[in-house]
Amino acid sequence: MTAASTAAAAATLPRPGPWGIGRYDVAGQPVFFEVGWDDWQRDVAWARAMLASHGVGPVKGDGPGGTGGGSPPCAEKVSGGLVIVNGMPESPWFDPFETAARELGAPYSIGEIYAFEAFRTGMYARRLPITMIFGIDRTVAEGLGDELAAVVARVPVIVARPDAVGLLTGAGARPFVVARVGPALAVECPHRSGAHLNGAEWAMAERGGELFISTAGPRAHQVREAALGLRGTLTDGPCGCGRGGQRVTISEGA
């Protein structure tokens, strides 16, 4: 089969470089950064734990989907799967969560981050029995227009970017937060005590309400006290979920 034969051919090739290159801004200036293959694997493991804490796992329910006659996966019979809202250039942050969803047995779909692509997030939420939208931002939330309230009512767990929290709350959601903080991604757990940073990889500092990031782990990208141009607060110490370490709360609109 094609997928198998191409994968076999790919397996014979060396991968002399990193997983990929991403870009973020420090003080308005672009910073390009490498994500190594080892970095990516550790990011996937962390993403797996964060998604699992929100209940992401195999689809639950009784016999959905077409086998033996095409019974559709309707929300009354089954639930599971997620829409991960992110753009191609955000893949260094979100690909680990896509990979983690797959590894957890949860089907995922991609909602693009452009306003004209907002319909796609709404379409998946309408047609599929998804239980989470992860990464929705203000552009997509606004782009959903009148459909936003229905999406919020249908999807039990919404993990939103900081700029979308107010809009989603106004539409009836109680979103958790996911935020890009420089080269890292911070994700709130179900205990709602700020978005967790992967402390094995990154460390943050806050001075006068401004946030700075440093590399803590053995990553390809090493950075020290980089000003993120974000305002927020940091919390340290144990969280109700059992994790320790830093949690960040980004000021809305950042």
Place this chain on the structure above:
Amino acid sequence: MPDERFFEPDVETMPRARIAALQEERILELVPYVYERSALVRKKWEEARVKPSDINSLADFTERVPFITKDDIRQFRTAAQDPFGGLLCTDYADTTTVFSTSGTTGDATLYAHAWDRWHPFWAATARDLWEIGVRPGDYVLGSGFKMRGPLYHADQMVGAIPVLVNTGIGGWATALDAIRRYRPVYGQLTGLALAELDHLSRTTDMREVFSSFKGAAFAGEPLGARARAQLKSWGVEVYLWTSTGDVTGAWECGQHDGCHAWEDCVLLEAVDPAGSAQVADGELGELVATSLDNPVTPMVRFRSDDIIRMTRQPCACGRTHARFWPVGRKGDETIVAGRSFVPMDIWRALEGVPETATALFQLIRPAREIDELKVRVGYDPDTTTSVPELRERVSEAITAAVGVPPVLELLPEPELLARGRGGKLPRVVKA
């Protein structure tokens, strides 16, 4: 195992007889599989009084199995409340990804896969990147859109390093910065990207920027003559690619003599657009696709509405799989005041007017036959000094091309670009 020339030499150059034998083997496995599992397939076959036991050869398949259209999928979806339109052959729980078509024609179709390491929709694309010359350790510029899944998997399959910056809309200034820094050998372009690059070329030495490129892929819509000439002037070798009925991609090789369909992955047919008979090699036909490597939502004799010319003659590049040349979309032909034209006629006319040379336009057509030629046209606000004067020149150009004076709606390009979807602007819209 890849060699210097081909990613999968044995597969890419297999003799025609072996391709046919492989396809027949896969089709005969597919027939009972989809009949048992796909509700839409069974419905269509029962209506056509076709049973799996009737299909004992590739010839039986192409002679007897009924077509499936996008309308069939949509109608089944509505009637059965089945989001997959009756195509899903596994449990939803057994899928790993559910992606969708661009939705340019107004309603996206879901398709699903089950996979482990590399997304199968892009698996065969590794062969095409190898053909362009992408090799382990090369940097490549990431593509603009993700709705069909991680295209960078194909980059990583060949050992390349994707530079994941914004190459969608509004991101090309920073993308050029990334090109200068990493000197990628390849990238993806769309019509919307070319419109942006056209503006940037006024202040940027594009020949220098793209000097590291071995090639750039272009897809989503036709490449106009002006854009093609512009890319050539920048030293960019363009490899066109297109979809084979939403089953996989088909890319040009270095010969630029048709897009290679990977026939171990898709059974490709060209049939009479108004009927069901196969057309001869080289004749215009509608692309009909059958998935040979997707057990989750396989398309079975899916009529794509894409009009192509196809040949099964081996290519001068050494590959033996069928090639085709996209010609247009079935139903794009429009009749206004008794005159027939296709969107490409308007495209060429607009390319001749400097302020609209990026040819960003939409034909507003509530029906195939219309009384009035309404066209929404994007213009460059930086170079347009008088919109009323521009309106006159655009009107003259379209009238000369189509033979009918248009009713124009002129919009600054950014406003029209905002109506794009999935990297392309719908060229024919109802309103």
